[in-house]
Amino acid sequence: MEPQGTIVFSTVGLLYYGFDVFSTPLPANLDAAVNKLTERRHTDGTSVNFNAQFVDEGRTVAFVSERTGASRLYLAESPDHKPKALPNIPESLHHDRPTVKNGLVYFVSAYEPPSEPFKSWSAVYSARLDTNETVRLTPPGVVDFSPAVSRSGEFVAVASYGSRTWKGDFHELATEIVVFRASDPSRRGVLCSHGGWPAWSGDSTVFFHRKAEDGWWSVFRSDMTADLENSRGPDAARRITPPGLHCFTPAASHDGKRLAVATRRKGTNFRHIEIFDLESERFYPITDLLNPNLHHYNPFFSPDSVYLGYHRFRGESVQGDSIVPNLHSVKSPVSGIRMFRLHTTFPSFSPDDNFIATNGDFLNTPGLMVLKSDGSKRWTLLKESGAFYTVWSPTENGVIYTSIGPIFESSKATVQIARISFDPNDLTDDREEVPVAVKILTRSDAGNNAFPACSPDGKSLVFRSGRSGHKNLYILDAVNGESDGGEGIRQLTEGEWTDTMPSWSPDGELIAFSSNRHAPSNPDVFSIYLIRPDGTGLRRVHVAGPAGSSYVDRERINHVCFSPDSKWLLFTANLGSITSEPVSWPNQFQPYGDLFVCRLDGTGLRRLTCGSYENGTPAWSSRGGPDDLGSLSLRSPTGHKLLGLFEEPLWITCDI
Numbered sequence: 001m002e003p004q005g006t007i008v009f010s011t012v013g014l015l016y017y018g019f020d021v022f023s024t025p026l027p028a029n030l031d032a033a034v035n036k037l038t039e040r041r042h043t044d045g046t047s048v049n050f051n052a053q054f055v056d057e058g059r060t061v062a063f064v065s066e067r068t069g070a071s072r073l074y075l076a077e078s079p080d081h082k083p084k085a086l087p088n089i090p091e092s093l094h095h096d097r098p099t100v101k102n103g104l105v106y107f108v109s110a111y112e113p114p115s116e117p118f119k120s121w122s123a124v125y126s127a128r129l130d131t132n133e134t135v136r137l138t139p140p141g142v143v144d145f146s147p148a149v150s151r152s153g154e155f156v157a158v159a160s161y162g163s164r165t166w167k168g169d170f171h172e173l174a175t176e177i178v179v180f181r182a183s184d185p186s187r188r189g190v191l192c193s194h195g196g197w198p199a200w201s202g203d204s205t206v207f208f209h210r211k212a213e214d215g216w217w218s219v220f221r222s223d224m225t226a227d228l229e230n231s232r233g234p235d236a237a238r239r240i241t242p243p244g245l246h247c248f249t250p251a252a253s254h255d256g257k258r259l260a261v262a263t264r265r266k267g268t269n270f271r272h273i274e275i276f277d278l279e280s281e282r283f284y285p286i287t288d289l290l291n292p293n294l295h296h297y298n299p300f301f302s303p304d305s306v307y308l309g310y311h312r313f314r315g316e317s318v319q320g321d322s323i324v325p326n327l328h329s330v331k332s333p334v335s336g337i338r339m340f341r342l343h344t345t346f347p348s349f350s351p352d353d354n355f356i357a358t359n360g361d362f363l364n365t366p367g368l369m370v371l372k373s374d375g376s377k378r379w380t381l382l383k384e385s386g387a388f389y390t391v392w393s394p395t396e397n398g399v400i401y402t403s404i405g406p407i408f409e410s411s412k413a414t415v416q417i418a419r420i421s422f423d424p425n426d427l428t429d430d431r432e433e434v435p436v437a438v439k440i441l442t443r444s445d446a447g448n449n450a451f452p453a454c455s456p457d458g459k460s461l462v463f464r465s466g467r468s469g470h471k472n473l474y475i476l477d478a479v480n481g482e483s484d485g486g487e488g489i490r491q492l493t494e495g496e497w498t499d500t501m502p503s504w505s506p507d508g509e510l511i512a513f514s515s516n517r518h519a520p521s522n523p524d525v526f527s528i529y530l531i532r533p534d535g536t537g538l539r540r541v542h543v544a545g546p547a548g549s550s551y552v553d554r555e556r557i558n559h560v561c562f563s564p565d566s567k568w569l570l571f572t573a574n575l576g577s578i579t580s581e582p583v584s585w586p587n588q589f590q591p592y593g594d595l596f597v598c599r600l601d602g603t604g605l606r607r608l609t610c611g612s613y614e615n616g617t618p619a620w621s622s623r624g625g626p627d628d629l630g631s632l633s634l635r636s637p638t639g640h641k642l643l644g645l646f647e648e649p650l651w652i653t654c655d656i
């Protein structure tokens, strides 16, 4: 039987993006232009719109939008009209980087599962604009990112990961620049053995980015011979941009005289688009003059190089969405499952499924909130930040457990398990805040105690504690907590490794948790383990492959929880690898974090999310299965204000 129900989960950062596609006309003489730049918007302010290319001399753009709950491809002629859908692969959750040329749209998608785990699903496709007929251009078993189409449309360049499984890289992907003819995609030439994000000037010159040996991201150039290779060999490329600043995600003008790049410089906190003039070797700031305090991403030129496009936060007071709804419907690949993204962390359902408890985002208050599960209303229970994780008592409608203290801390930091009680009758439409009683259940000298999960009878909590110096699981009296004399608590697992984020099965039989006990010295590998609440029957769930296979020790699996029928496990994992070049995105701490489900024995693995975001902290309710699809309707627009405040990848800015 297929898994069923409603899944809510968190996505890192999305709340803040609010991207639209913009462009500015560029005069021939950039020195004279700097005071006169103007900007216009191409997309309509709905959802997140990004990674565009012009399809004509500066009016229409092809772009990616998430308006349907999956990333799909569209054409926009004006911000005042609804965009037109481009051909998409109906079952795909992910489409990116469209280029329209000669009656085709070229794009990258990730929907065909590879034959092995830890291999990216990304591949390049083309679709006919008249018939939607789609062809995979990437050979079977090969991974390609970041496609770019040459001026005439004859050639396609990609950043190819080849047929290897993913090695865990994401700061800079180990890709090579590969070129093929659109008419003969099986014959591929390696233009350069180290580089990403290719950009054509004309039909024979390719610019791309790479992190140079001196540590600066820089743009390089290769020129292609008639047989699709670099005449000086795959290791030869000419560096174009100097050290001292990061330059990435290039676009090139048709005459090869100008590059547009995103830069990170000392002394500014923002990513900006600049023009680099190849003859004078001078940089010209562009977006810094237009919007100094916003990030700008992934530039592109019109075919005659008169317009320079990019995407950025649309702004707080412009036409378009300014509120992100509390719950966002996203496309589910499993017919019996509905999925909703929320913009807070660690959700859990109330016993009657009518409410969701959730935390803020670690930095911003509030610490604990309750949301109506149709998304229409949100209440604050703990205003202060510093609470993380929630589990609703399965037997008491007015009790939520959480952990209070700093997240991501050592075993000795003081973090305590708290029982938060409130009167459910206070969850009324006219209130914003609900009074609570906070009872601390763990001793103040007991180190780092977090991630409580409740037994179905409501009497016990399983949680992880660092009190012994290692993070192991303990079982605690859910009402009275532990006493100074050591009553009310017992240790469930023990060893010099990390056992964490337990989940109690709704039938009471099992506790699932993440652990690196098979590789205690490695803080980056976690797999799922199951144990009975009495401490017997410990076993590992081999998700990526059978026991002993080379795959299972590469698993990084966290945030495991059970399906309502206790037959499936839901978790976030690195099994699907990377979907796009992370340097072209705002910061995602684990851009390889996608949701998966499998049965308790590790079989039946299904990928539920696919894209470039970090997804995690899911909760699963029995509501909304095929018999109950109507009852969880979403009402807008209440939610979070879009702010456009988000971080650059820390691994880029730390080098400046």
Ligand SMILES: *[C@@H]1O[C@H](CO)[C@@H](O)[C@H](O)[C@H]1NC(C)=O
Binding pocket: 085, 086, 087, 088, 130, 131, 132
């Ligand atoms: C092609 O796809 C577009 C966009 O999804 C759709 O509107 C159109 O009806 C499709 N055309 C054909 C011939 O299937």
